[in-house]
Amino acid sequence: MKSSVKLVILAAALGIAWAGPGTSYAQDALAVITKRQDAMKEQGKSTAAIKAYTEDKADLAAARAAGAQLLASMPTIPSLFPQKTSMADYPGKSYAKPEIWAQWDKFNEGVKSATAAVQTFNALLAAGDKAAITAAFGKLGGEACGVCHTPFRERKT
Ligand code: HEC
Numbered sequence: 639m640k641s642s643v644k645l646v647i648l649a650a651a652l653g654i655a656w657a658g659p660g661t662s663y664a665q666d667a668l669a670v671i672t673k674r675q676d677a678m679k680e681q682g683k684s685t686a687a688i689k690a691y692t693e694d695k696a697d698l699a700a701a702r703a704a705g706a707q708l709l710a711s712m713p714t715i716p717s718l719f720p721q722k723t724s725m726a727d728y729p730g731k732s733y734a735k736p737e738i739w740a741q742w743d744k745f746n747e748g749v750k751s752a753t754a755a756v757q758t759f760n761a762l763l764a765a766g767d768k769a770a771i772t773a774a775f776g777k778l779g780g781e782a783c784g785v786c787h788t789p790f791r792e793r794k795t
Pocket residue numbers: 671674675676678679681682683685708715731732733734735745748749752782783784786787790791792
């Protein structure tokens with residue numbers, strides 16, 4: 639059996655889409671860009687759910703669930719930004735600035751401080767003092783999202 643045929647069979651057995659050498663790269667990149675934008679949208683929804691609680695439009699349990707979602711998703715961020723998926727590589731698709739990869743340590747620092755901010759906020763959610771939660775929510779967007787968006791994300795226009 640030719641080795642390339644064996645590889646296709648192996649890939650099929652492992653459930654990997656095999657498009658042949660060289661052809662799948664762009665598809666993979668577009669898929670990961672969509673995946674991370676979806677993950678970011680989830681973070682947006684969670685933030686909105688917490689805001690709804692501060693505005694008496696949702697209960698504390700919903701806010702706590704949203705806080706847990708934010709905390710769980712933060713550590714997955716770096717894996718959603720493989721090389722060559724910047725807005726320079728995929729204009730009109732990706733809004734990730736090339737600075738992410740040029741300053742990878744700084745990007746990871748952003749993930750860390752965003753995670754820490756969400757952890758602190760979740761402690762407040764657990765305690766359940768609405769006035770304290772509402773006051774802290776005012777800063778959460780900057781500390782957990784803006785810390786990374788300001789240097790590393792281009793706004794969609
Ligand atoms: C460590 C960096 C980082 C953190 C932390 C971060 N983001 Fe993002 N976010 C990005 C980048 C980079 C993009 C652009 C991604 C792209 O277009 O490929 C983005 C895009 C988005 C988008 C647009 C998604 C779309 O539809 O294209 C939303 C909404 C968003 N983020 C919400 C949030 C919220 C809410 C938080 C905080 C709770 C957050 N993000 C925290 C880096 C981050």
